[in-house]
Amino acid sequence: MSFRIERFTPASRATAIVALIALAFLVAAPWLTGRANIRLLGEMFSFLALASLWNLLAGYCGLVSVGQQAFVGFGGYMLFALAIFLGFDPLLAIPVAGLLGAVLAIPVGTLLFRLQGAYFAIGSWVFAEVLRLSFAQVSSLGGGSGASLPTSVVTGIASNREWREILIYWTGLALAVAVLLIVIALLRSKLGLALTGLRDSEIASESLGVNSWLTKMTVYVSVAGLTTMIGSFIFLQKLRISPDAAFSVNDWTAYVIFIAVIGGIGTIEGPIIGTIIFFLLRETLADLGTTYLLVLGALAILVMLKAPRGVWGLISERSRISLVPVRRQVRFD
């Protein structure tokens, strides 16, 4: 019998068009809105990318890491080291840092994969702390008190401040878009098929020839490399780094988990929605000080109890819609 495999739906085509229009606006944003908003958008791009990557690990691989700040911080420090010591252009330093992060992830992953569940989570955190303490010892990068990116390096990006900020903004946009596209492509690929199988039943996947260790390792290393690049970008935007800021579990893991949980773990749409909700809350409540954190915590608990699959989980359950389908539909002719 003849058949064909469909991988797109009307909803996904519409989504692609809307996404392209949104992208056009985001590219033009520096001329449409003020500096403060551009900075804020840049920050949103980093959180969107971090949450999508964390979600790929936790939601699809079952690898719940609370140590992704290890790669964010490593990325930040590699940017500074490559630019200051080796004279790299900061924008070029970002992919190089990413490569180094991926290489670092191979031995780290090999060790951490011996741990299961909560032990893996704690192990990943311990590794991040080890990195934080190690970088605090590097006196040429400011030791415990940190360092600023030298003016010569900063002006090397672009001579005037306006263009510099626009270039950094576009870099953030490009990184976030790249991360989203990579996550989608990965989930639609053969690797994604293996991942979903492993998530649903590891024992059956192994019996069907899936290499569980290699599949998870591939994803772990890719996520680490991309997380490192985002880390480089974050500290390029900040222009200043210190061990506590670089390896902050609060900023680079707790908020990121909040975003993924609120939006919907194990979905591509979840982190996007989660990022928007998180920044709406932050921008409206940040002046309230500790009350803001109380609201975040309460909301996270509420969502976990009432909608464990997050806001997107609720929407897609009701509407049975998937904006970015990774499924394959067989059509018999």
Add this chain to the structure above:
Amino acid sequence: MTIITLDRVSKRYGALQVTDAVSLALERGSALGIIGPNGAGKTTLFNLIAGTTLADSGTIRFDGEDVTRMPARRRCHRGIGRSFQIPHPFVGMTTYENVLVGATFGGRLSERDAAAKAVDVLELTGLARKANVLAGQLTLLERKRLEMARALASSPRLLLLDEIAGGLTEPECAELVDAIRNVRAQGVSIIWIEHVVHALLAVVDRIAVIDFGRKIAEGEPAATMASPEVAAIYMGMESEAAHG
């Protein structure tokens, strides 16, 4: 020429000897039925052959190669396919994608060939209508069929079937028997654990009886079913079914 040989294979969980020095040999292209009471260690025997659990002692040879310590995925690549007694569907994937996993990773086929193989297997197992349904929404019977379909998609040379006929109506059972005969006609060797003895007898050449982890009888089906060992276990019920 044997496809699989077990030589005094044993497995113990704490104080419980679940597999006790079992030896078996299966000729290439033949079909062996395994019967025995619940808890006799039949499924454990499959886990040992497929590599889901590793044997404490003894050796397992598949197609001349010692696979005793080999992980499950590599045994699958070598050509051992298995279904699980308690279905383990990938609930977040469609039926087609479930089968595609077997074709892609077990059969190591290219994307195009894997898709064709998966569709073939769906048709053979009567699941084509359910191709785009999420496996989590299948009925128990369909899930059991999916177990067999996924295993078949990996193009096994030895197929291990674990209780897939229970709960079927007579016509459904006849359909299943036809499907399994079809698979066998393609040269696939089969070991089938089944309580529905009349379905089993319609397919297999030999029957082995497992009780308390030991193989207590093996031989030509009618003779084995009529043997005193089997009669003792089933208290006459199943051996009557064998004659009736």
